[in-house]
Amino acid sequence: MSDPIVDPLRASFDEICQRLDSSGSGEAREEIKLDIISLFKTVDQGISDLSALKEDIRTLVEKYKQMSQEASGDRAPQFTGAVPAMRADHIGASTFIEKGWSLISLGDYPAALQALSKALSLSPGDVQAQSLLGWAQMLNEDYDDALATFQQVLMKEPANSLARINVGYICLKKGIFGEAIEHLSKAIRLDNDKKATLYAHFYLGLVYLEREMYEDAENFFEKTLKLGPNLIEAYYELGRAQWYAGDRRAARETWGRGYQANRFNPWGKHCKETLDLVDQGQEPPRSQQS
Numbered sequence: 315m316s317d318p319i320v321d322p323l324r325a326s327f328d329e330i331c332q333r334l335d336s337s338g339s340g341e342a343r344e345e346i347k348l349d350i351i352s353l354f355k356t357v358d359q360g361i362s363d364l365s366a367l368k369e370d371i372r373t374l375v376e377k378y379k380q381m382s383q384e385a386s387g388d389r390a391p392q393f394t395g396a397v398p399a400m401r402a403d404h405i406g407a408s409t410f411i412e413k414g415w416s417l418i419s420l421g422d423y424p425a426a427l428q429a430l431s432k433a434l435s436l437s438p439g440d441v442q443a444q445s446l447l448g449w450a451q452m453l454n455e456d457y458d459d460a461l462a463t464f465q466q467v468l469m470k471e472p473a474n475s476l477a478r479i480n481v482g483y484i485c486l487k488k489g490i491f492g493e494a495i496e497h498l499s500k501a502i503r504l505d506n507d508k509k510a511t512l513y514a515h516f517y518l519g520l521v522y523l524e525r526e527m528y529e530d531a532e533n534f535f536e537k538t539l540k541l542g543p544n545l546i547e548a549y550y551e552l553g554r555a556q557w558y559a560g561d562r563r564a565a566r567e568t569w570g571r572g573y574q575a576n577r578f579n580p581w582g583k584h585c586k587e588t589l590d591l592v593d594q595g596q597e598p599p600r601s602q603q604s
């Protein structure tokens with residue numbers, strides 16, 4: 315397969331190689347030396363430029379994923395972990411772990427599943443690989459597989475709060491509310507990861523809202539907004555909890571605050587749309603927006 319970046323450099327390499335093999339005089343070899351140095355510098359600079367571009371592309375991917383997530387109403391915890399610290403190993407598992415992390419970051423979940431499965435075949439039981447595999451499975455909506463994977467992680471690392479909120483989210487999606495409450499409450503008690511604590515409160519609010527336990531739902535959504543005022547969807551859900559608890563004035567005020575907090579966020583727009591809906595005498599949606 316032709317590569318427009320590598321092929322010209324490879325052609326220069328081959329041409330220099332041929333000249334070197336047939337060179338006779340010291341003067342010719344000196345000229346070849348300068349060409350080798352020049353080619354090396356060109357490739358080295360190219361690697362540096364491509365690495366910078368690669369990081370810029372990651373930023374572009376994150377922007378796309380955020381816009382896509384907001385537009386679709388996806389509630390899955392966002393994958394924003396740091397690049398995993400790679401250890402040297404003689405079996406190559408770390409290479410596939412790093413590749414899996416990169417593929418999840420790029421949103422290519424099927425390819426990430428392949429890479430991380432390979433990592434685990436080389437290093438069975440590796441917790442880092444299992445955690446990333448669980449993320450890939452969850453984001454690929456393979457919920458049963460993800461649940462089994464994260465449970466293996468928690469058996470080894472009971473204090474892994476991110477794994478717990480992921481299990482809580484999956485249980486919420488599957489309607490296993492009792493188990494969702496157990497894991498999310500545990501993440502709050504651990505309180506060892508700000509992101510996990512924030513999402514644990516939000517997902518507990520959703521669980522209690524689904525169970526029509528509106529006072530408890532309000533409590534968790536209010537705590538969510540104290541921890542993360544920019545999680546605009548919490549305004550929308552808090553308003554729904556207040557509305558169905560009978561406090562319609564408070565619901566209107568909450569949706570208004572959500573819209574004012576970020577008019578351009580899809581959840582801010584949901585708040586405004588819901589305000590318009592109830593002003594027309596209609597009821598807000600009982601089920602979660604998706």
